[in-house]
Amino acid sequence: MKTAFLHAFLMTVDTGSMAEASRRLNITAAAVAQQIKALEGEIGVELVTRVGKTVRPTEAGYRVIERARTLLQDAANLKAIANLGEVSGELRLGSINTAVESLVPEVVAQLVIAYPDLRFHIKPALSSELFNEVQHGDLDAAVCLHPLFSLPKTLVWQQLREEKLIALAPLSLADKDPHELLRTQPFIRFDRKQWGGQQVDHYLRIANIVPRERIELSHLSAIATLVGRGVGVALVPDTVMPASITSRIVRLPLPINTRPRQLGILWQRASIHEKLINLFVNQAKILCQSSDIQ
Numbered sequence: 001m002k003t004a005f006l007h008a009f010l011m012t013v014d015t016g017s018m019a020e021a022s023r024r025l026n027i028t029a030a031a032v033a034q035q036i037k038a039l040e041g042e043i044g045v046e047l048v049t050r051v052g053k054t055v056r057p058t059e060a061g062y063r064v065i066e067r068a069r070t071l072l073q074d075a076a077n078l079k080a081i082a083n084l085g086e087v088s089g090e091l092r093l094g095s096i097n098t099a100v101e102s103l104v105p106e107v108v109a110q111l112v113i114a115y116p117d118l119r120f121h122i123k124p125a126l127s128s129e130l131f132n133e134v135q136h137g138d139l140d141a142a143v144c145l146h147p148l149f150s151l152p153k154t155l156v157w158q159q160l161r162e163e164k165l166i167a168l169a170p171l172s173l174a175d176k177d178p179h180e181l182l183r184t185q186p187f188i189r190f191d192r193k194q195w196g197g198q199q200v201d202h203y204l205r206i207a208n209i210v211p212r213e214r215i216e217l218s219h220l221s222a223i224a225t226l227v228g229r230g231v232g233v234a235l236v237p238d239t240v241m242p243a244s245i246t247s248r249i250v251r252l253p254l255p256i257n258t259r260p261r262q263l264g265i266l267w268q269r270a271s272i273h274e275k276l277i278n279l280f281v282n283q284a285k286i287l288c289q290s291s292d293i294q
Contacts (some may be wrong), residue, residue, distance in 0.1 A: 017053075043064070091121070091273055093123070095125075104122065131147055135152070140267060155269065156267050158265045160284055165199060165254055168249050169249065188231065189213055203258050221242065
């Protein structure tokens with residue numbers, strides 16, 4: 001059974017279209033259909049069926065989807081084992097949104113220049129989701145926040161930077177007390193479902209501040225943009241954001257010291273892709289120590 005047949009089948013069911021699968025696989029739609037037909041011939045059952053303009057798995061197709069994904073991953077792992085002395089292969093990397101906008105592209109850009117055979121699949125998500133996917137083996141590593149609990153011994157953590165909470169305000173309010181701003185100005189809240197948002201909620205409680213909530217968002221750059229537009233003030237981790245946004249806001253230190261959030265990289269101990277992960281970790285550490293990232 002050729003792995004190309006499995007790729008064609010999975011890409012078709014994931015996109016719902018042989019035409020779209022052909023574009024993503026860079027082959028013709030007829031070739032996709034032929035590969036799926038060949039796979040069906042080997043297995044002995046129909047795996048897909050047309051429903052209107054879309055292609056969907058048959059009942060048998062649904063039963064083999066996850067096993068097909070596992071087989072493809074096993075094949076990729078065999079290639080990685082055979083090429084342990086070379087820097088090649090694909091790293092399945094997860095990342096929180098703020099790192100996707102700053103750190104991750106810088107690291108990836110430098111690594112692919114140095115190692116042309118290195119490939120990346122990058123998935124943005126919440127830290128809690130990334131933690132679960134690394135733990136279950138769906139991702140090789142993740143740039144995320146340290147969870148609010150102790151890590152299991154099966155996982156490895158490398159801290160990159162600490163980010164204290166700060167108040168964000170428009171430039172016109174730069175001389176104001178941050179607690180007074182948080183009490184009196186419209187408040188743009190960092191999503192409470194996120195670990196960083198839970199730290200914000202903790203700070204508001206210990207500071208006895210009941211904010212005038214206006215908006216709740218999960219994206220720090222969007223929060224900073226709204227602050228710069230005069231929509232309100234915010235309480236957020238002091239993370240990296242584009243200069244086009246930070247030039248319109250002021251970062252105000254807080255009078256109460258709290259535990260900063262920890263940004264780092266998480267992966268499974270003794271991962272088959274440990275060499276690639278270490279390359280990413282080392283480059284990320286170098287960048288986080290430079291003024292370009294801090």
